[in-house]
Amino acid sequence: MQWTKVLGLGLGAAAFLGLGIILGHFAIPKEASVSAPQDLDLQILETVMGQLSASRIRDNLRELSRDPHLATSPRDEDLVQLLLQRWRDPESGLDSAEASKYEVLLSFPSQEQPNLVHVVGPTGDIIYSCRQTEENLTGEQGGPDVVQPYAAYAPPGTPQAVNAAKHGVAGVLVYTDPADINDGLSSPSETFPNSWYLPPSGVERGSYYEYFGDPLTPYLPAIPSSFRLDLANVSGFPPIPTQPIGFQDARDLLCNLSGTLAPTTWQGALGCSYRLGPGFRPDGGFPADSQVNVSVHNRLELRNSSNVLGIIRGAVEPDRYVLYGNHRDSWVHGAVDPSSGTAVLLELSRVLGTLLKKGTWRPRRSIVFASWGAEEFGLIGSTEFTEEFFNKLQERTVTYINVDISVFANATLRVQGTPPVQSVVFSATKEIRSPGPGDLSIYDNWIRYFNRSSPVYGLVPSLGSLGAGSDYAPFIHFLGISSMDLAYTYDRSKTSARIYPTYHTAFDTFDYVDKFLDPGFSSHQAVAQTAGSVILRLSDSFFLPLNVSDYSETLRSFLQAAQQELEALLEQHSISLGPLVTAVEKFDAEAAALVERISTLQKGSPDPLQVRMLNDQLMLLERTFLNPRAFPEERYYSHVLWAPRTGSVATFPGLSNACSRARDTAPGSEAWAEVQRQISIVVMALEGAAATLRPVADL
Amino acid sequence: MQWTKVLGLGLGAAAFLGLGIILGHFAIPKEASVSAPQDLDLQILETVMGQLSASRIRDNLRELSRDPHLATSPRDEDLVQLLLQRWRDPESGLDSAEASKYEVLLSFPSQEQPNLVHVVGPTGDIIYSCRQTEENLTGEQGGPDVVQPYAAYAPPGTPQAVNAAKHGVAGVLVYTDPADINDGLSSPSETFPNSWYLPPSGVERGSYYEYFGDPLTPYLPAIPSSFRLDLANVSGFPPIPTQPIGFQDARDLLCNLSGTLAPTTWQGALGCSYRLGPGFRPDGGFPADSQVNVSVHNRLELRNSSNVLGIIRGAVEPDRYVLYGNHRDSWVHGAVDPSSGTAVLLELSRVLGTLLKKGTWRPRRSIVFASWGAEEFGLIGSTEFTEEFFNKLQERTVTYINVDISVFANATLRVQGTPPVQSVVFSATKEIRSPGPGDLSIYDNWIRYFNRSSPVYGLVPSLGSLGAGSDYAPFIHFLGISSMDLAYTYDRSKTSARIYPTYHTAFDTFDYVDKFLDPGFSSHQAVAQTAGSVILRLSDSFFLPLNVSDYSETLRSFLQAAQQELEALLEQHSISLGPLVTAVEKFDAEAAALVERISTLQKGSPDPLQVRMLNDQLMLLERTFLNPRAFPEERYYSHVLWAPRTGSVATFPGLSNACSRARDTAPGSEAWAEVQRQISIVVMALEGAAATLRPVADL
Incomplete structure (x- = not known):
């Protein structure tokens, strides 16, 4: 999901500048009671659609994104309790809710020794330092709970690179170019909090682990007693120290490089010609013999990460599961990623839970809500869950529905999924009004942005295929369960931003969503309605709506x-x-x-x-x-x-x-x-x- | 299942004499109609038990074992037609029956160049030859359809071994010692056709392939289009030429060896002290400088092997399968292995088919009868079937029941199986009269021969565990389907024979069974009744009888x-x-x-x-x-x-x-x-x- 430019620290043959890929991600919520209809009850469906409230989703989001909730942090555990409390509520809760923990290997920067990027002059003195933290523009970018920007699982080390050095790359600097994320804009007045664009100091965090799941326990659930690989036998970690920086700092480094002009496709919007090095240019901001020194002090730690599961027991076929998941952990406040999904999850479970507790409704099949932990580090909570319950889930799960980021932008629905889920999503979206001007259904609006000509159906909205960008990956790839991922997203004619600009930064906050991404929360509501309708159709229809x-x-x-x-x-x-x-x-x-x-x-x-x-x-x-x-x-x-x-x-x-x-x-x-x-x-x-x-x- | 002594041809450091293991094997049949009871119908059960006829099993066996029916031979294909005809009979057939073919790699001796074992004198002249065929004692051991004794998949080659040679083993001779197979007896007057013991010229054929399934298509069904391994990449074949011989010939070779005395546990009943070589003793039947020359001309051939499947459609849950299998191919006439099983299979399918066609009965779940091909070469037909229908079988099969050899001997039932099948076998056998004197149930007779003290139940018959001796192997080990293997077997106080003595020889004929193994066929009937009761209980019980x-x-x-x-x-x-x-x-x-x-x-x-x-x-x-x-x-x-x-x-x-x-x-x-x-x-x-x-x- 995530594309960033990579600034390489040449310790040898050639300096290194290119495009790097980082793992990217997504997330939703939902609820359910005691009478069992024979088939999908359209009146219940209408009730649910009517009760899903934009303002309650907004309230949820404000609470969820109030503080940073990095995986396994105290606030992440507070949110586990919040979920349990909501799902155990006597008026609007589910039949049962439990949290369970896995002991997994995560990677954090050191609090005592922050990661540093300096330019060191010929005499060894520091002549330039990259920012260690993002600028505190809204009062939310400071404080001990905002994790320093870092590349999770990048190994510690302090490479110092002479750009003219002869062999190999000793370290990697990663930044996001304004051309890729900001439609070219880069000045403070043009960026957040003045617009939705990334401020110059914003740095994208991310996991640099190549696989997914807990790195020490492939194919085994990370319960405390499980066999763990010796660290020496773990594969998939980056080989060399790596550190992400903001484009403000990247400009200072990159625009001072000498050497051959980089290829056209590598050029960006930092206001200079990008060169490949080696070395800084003699007429630039740094003495020609300067070196860049990177100190990475990331530490691997075994941590207890929680999943929370909430269950509505099926009235007729309790052994058939409609599974709906969203991760809970964020890099910082994560208002968009993943709390926009969690806010929807909680509203869905409230509405269904209320019908359940009132005795108005109980689905034919079981509905399982999941709040996954440690997704940002590599889909860890969901993967460990699929390893622990492999056979049971494979035998019984009808469909896995994933809503990670529920709203990237407010133009249109975007669906990724395997072909059998197309029909249920079409049925659902044809019956829901699209937010925004006009009186279109979500389906009719969607087809304007993503469509294809089907030999069978003619022009229809097109579904994307499922990669490994969020927690659906173990369900589809490892367990072979029909899966989908739902979100609202961009009008591509209005922005070429790779993803919403504050992605994985300390600027992904409630106000950002409230002011720029989805004022009024109607897109959040649209995703909640789509997901709610899909869940009801899958759990209540006599025949499964999988074509x-x-x-x-x-x-x-x-x-x-x-x-x-x-x-x-x-x-x-x-x-x-x-x-x-x-x-x-x-x-x-x-x-x-x-x-x-x-x-x-x-x-x-x-x-x-x-x-x-x-x-x-x-x-x-x-x-x-x-x-x-x-x-x-x-x-x-x-x-x-x-x-x-x-x-x-x-x-x-x-x-x-x-x-x-x-x-x-x-x-x-x-x-x-x-x-x-x-x-x-x-x-x-x-x-x-x-x-x-x-x-x-x-x- | 199969233990033979191996006589090694030393081409080097030391001659080689030891115990060799060869793949061994087993096989049964069965039938089903149109009313669907809620639960197991005891009256139907009684009817089936009463109609299973010993004399019809005997008739089946006479027909099945009339001619040799080596895998893929014309007679093997005739039996495919016989099965199809029986299973499509309008009065006593099943709902449907089909044959399907796999293209698999088998190994046969050359008809033009028979495998030979000679002793060659110092001047190169042949001074002794082992028999190329078994002695024609009953008129059934001659003719072109009796395959020459050979070790399937042993590579061709003509090693000639000076016993005193210095390095390595160039070839292997295998024989079955009278101590292991004949309770020590070896003279013609003491052996078949005068008793059940193996005649001196009898040679045990067998497959020497280490794995099971078609050697060229592991994990893929051997349909014509499937990817096949290059022969150079196939593992599991014997590395050196190997040939089985009778104990008559083995005596001439082994009793003339010089050298150190072999360990006590290696001594047998050939009437001499077994020595390890190197070389023949100077005072023996061969000149001291003689060598043994072995010519193996086995050829690998791609052949079409058929499985036959017959189905009784379940009335209520047609997607739940009770699968019952027996292989069809034999080494020679195979009256015991596997036709004693096939004779039972056909009688079971006749009785159930008749009830089905009359409209008296139709099971709740589907019953699938299988006649596997090429089992003797390594469970090939059954393994390819499990590869082709992996998911479907895994999702739907309640139990796999195997009856290969139905009667080894007539003393007692013997059951191998996974623990959940114990209860259904106990229930079935408590209600069936045991053949033989007294008025015991099969259960009460069984507990006298095989028993254990269960912490839960007290003294109960003991079930053996499932290895890879017959077609249950892919079902339990590869698909994880609860499985069992049923047979009647020995009174171990009366014989120490490793297996019935004519196993895999040209003496395993109808008369052998009729005169020695099960005169009156009451043990065959007992196995048919046990299997029939188990099938009915598994296919008709409301709750599956798996504890x-x-x-x-x-x-x-x-x-x-x-x-x-x-x-x-x-x-x-x-x-x-x-x-x-x-x-x-x-x-x-x-x-x-x-x-x-x-x-x-x-x-x-x-x-x-x-x-x-x-x-x-x-x-x-x-x-x-x-x-x-x-x-x-x-x-x-x-x-x-x-x-x-x-x-x-x-x-x-x-x-x-x-x-x-x-x-x-x-x-x-x-x-x-x-x-x-x-x-x-x-x-x-x-x-x-x-x-x-x-x-x-x-x-």
């Missing part, structure tokens, strides 16, 4: 890309796409036939076991795409359709990646064997999926 | 072994068993509480969805013990309680094996870390199992 045949378009498009861009190459290596074509056709036919059977049954009065059996087919379809042996080098990724794709061809990721590696190898190489293996893995998954969709007594 | 709390005894016993034999050692390395103790206690409590809830519900009239939810907990418990990352070096094995144990301590296999490897390493070694990891894996599995057994709305 499995919507996977066909994805498969067709992957297949077409393979045929157009790879088939000729594959034929040279005697590799046929024929079995893949057959498998896709078989999937299509079985999915369409299942949808048809459900449609026929819906006209009659099917008995509950018949419905359960069909619903199990719908729920478990996504599981058939998992293969834990497909990508042995990728931790947790086992969904053969959504694993990370590094190859350029937009087809099945295993095939794309394997072809990209095999391309330049000799016929008969291991790399070409892997291409063949990857095709077989997809064929097996699709044939297995088709088998799962067939009438159940046909093997 | 999950019976796992507690296993866990307690594993835990106790760890505490008694490992705890002191573990404490020296600061490794605590505490978390394991807690996890076992948690499992016990949750399992007992679930059994109690079911018992309470059984007194009322629970609704079908409530029952379904509880049954899902019972069915899926076994799945929670799978961890595909627990034993990365073991192909297919992922059940953390039943993986192969090489350590001597009878505890959790991963813990036992890891401790055995760590014992002699330094504190802090990787091997000790693995011990800790293995404990965490078991703790996670047990905590996950307990979570699955909890009331479903509790996470």
